[in-house]
Amino acid sequence: xxxxxxxxxxxxxxxxxxxxxxxxxxxxxxxxxxxxxxxxxxxxxxxxxxxxxxxxxxxxxxxxxxxxxxxxxxxxxxxxxxxxxxxxxxxxxxxxxxxxxxxxxxxxxxxxxxxxxxxxxxxxxxxxxxxxxxxxxxxxxxxxxxxxxxxxxxxxxx
Amino acid sequence: xxxxxxxxxxxxxxxxxxxxxxxxxxxxxxxxxxxxxxxxxxxxxxxxxxxxxxxxxxxxxxxxxxxxxxxxxxxxxxxxxxxxxxxxxxxxxxxxxxxxxxxxxxxxxxxxxxxxxxxxxxxxxxxxxxxxxxxxxxxxxxxxxxxxxxxxxxxxxx
DNA sequence: ATAAAAGCTCAACCAATGTTCAGGTCAACA
DNA sequence: TGTTGACCTGAACATTGGTTGAGCTTTTAT
Numbered sequence: 366x367x368x369x370x371x372x373x374x375x376x377x378x379x380x381x382x383x384x385x386x387x388x389x390x391x392x393x394x395x396x397x398x399x400x401x402x403x404x405x406x407x408x409x410x411x412x413x414x415x416x417x418x419x420x421x422x423x424x425x426x427x428x429x430x431x432x433x434x435x436x437x438x439x440x441x442x443x444x445x446x447x448x449x450x451x452x453x454x455x456x457x458x459x460x461x462x463x464x465x466x467x468x469x470x471x472x473x474x475x476x477x478x479x480x481x482x483x484x485x486x487x488x489x490x491x492x493x494x495x496x497x498x499x500x501x502x503x504x505x506x507x508x509x510x511x512x513x514x515x516x517x518x519x520x521x522x523x
Numbered sequence: 524x525x526x527x528x529x530x531x532x533x534x535x536x537x538x539x540x541x542x543x544x545x546x547x548x549x550x551x552x553x554x555x556x557x558x559x560x561x562x563x564x565x566x567x568x569x570x571x572x573x574x575x576x577x578x579x580x581x582x583x584x585x586x587x588x589x590x591x592x593x594x595x596x597x598x599x600x601x602x603x604x605x606x607x608x609x610x611x612x613x614x615x616x617x618x619x620x621x622x623x624x625x626x627x628x629x630x631x632x633x634x635x636x637x638x639x640x641x642x643x644x645x646x647x648x649x650x651x652x653x654x655x656x657x658x659x660x661x662x663x664x665x666x667x668x669x670x671x672x673x674x675x676x677x678x679x680x681x
Numbered sequence: 682a683t684a685a686a687a688g689c690t691c692a693a694c695c696a697a698t699g700t701t702c703a704g705g706t707c708a709a710c711a
Numbered sequence: 712t713g714t715t716g717a718c719c720t721g722a723a724c725a726t727t728g729g730t731t732g733a734g735c736t737t738t739t740a741t
Contacts (some may be wrong), residue, residue, distance in 0.1 A: 380687085486623065554700090566707085566708090568708075568718085
């Protein structure tokens with residue numbers, strides 16, 4: 366077996382390996398690192414080496430992205446995890462429950478919008494005074510200055 | 524070949540007036556014009572003057588934005604309208620029916636995602652092989668290279 | 682030993698939706 | 712007539728989530 370396993374490092378992963386196994390591009394991993402979502406240590410020759418738990422972290426990132434959570438928020442959430450250890454099922458539970466709420470609100474928001482649109486298609490009004498579509502603020506508050514949320518996972522032209 | 528405004532021009536609107544009455548910034552109106560969503564003619568001194576129907580067009584734009592239709596698509600839709608005349612109730616009906624579909628799909632998409640998330644919160648797995656959240660493609664196809672859709676109307680820091 | 686593959690950094694660029702600024706002009710009111 | 716507020720253009724900047732390229736180094740395979 367392994368003659369020199371000081372601590373179970375379990376073979377660090379290179380950036381290319383992480384990219385292949387997680388399905389995100391190398392450039393994206395660099396980017397996530399700059400943004401503080403993942404960490405690496407360096408080889409003697411200054412190349413990135415990742416602990417295996419990075420795979421789970423990237424998985425969390427990808428799911429959060431699909432839900433529509435901006436990276437900055439994911440960064441905060443991941444930072445709240447005890448560093449050094451891999452996110453456990455319990456950690457994931459905590460994060461995902463929060464994000465689920467977010468998702469739910471978004472769905473609710475869109476559903477209300479759809480209902481208003483249905484009304485409006487009927488009346489065809491776009492009336493300045495009466496149309497609820499044109500006059501938000503009752504059901505749909507313009508909730509301050511937040512990051513934009515994207516829905517789709519498109520935009521992967523390759 | 525237009526000696527005098529014979530037809531009821533009804534006092535053209537300045538860009539400031541349109542901004543105040545439509546609730547969008549002057550800079551946004553310039554932008555919409557560059558993108559071909561609205562048109563203006565010019566005063567003797569090269570200032571923009573708008574026909575009143577611009578207000579209705581801007582209303583359509585704003586609603587489309589809330590629904591999450593990218594401007595380029597709105598531009599196409601507005602261009603398909605007989606130019607020169609204001610969008611009628613019937614025009615609006617046609618457009619909004621299409622956009623409603625779009626909205627519906629988006630809601631559906633998000634709902635599926637929520638259901639998957641619910642499953643996953645329960646199991647806490649994020650399993651590489653089993654987790655549907657991590658392995659899209661069955662219910663949620665990564666549908667090609669489309670424009671991103673935004674949900675919120677935030678990001679108006681002023 | 683050497684060549685190819687993979688990795689490094691930094692900068693520039695993409696798309697979408699605008700805003701802000703600088704420098705100059707126009708229009709309306711007193 | 713003068714002043715002030717509204718308007719003009721063009722360029723640069725902002726945000727989010729990355730990608731692409733140039734130029735150079737490290738690692739791996741033959």
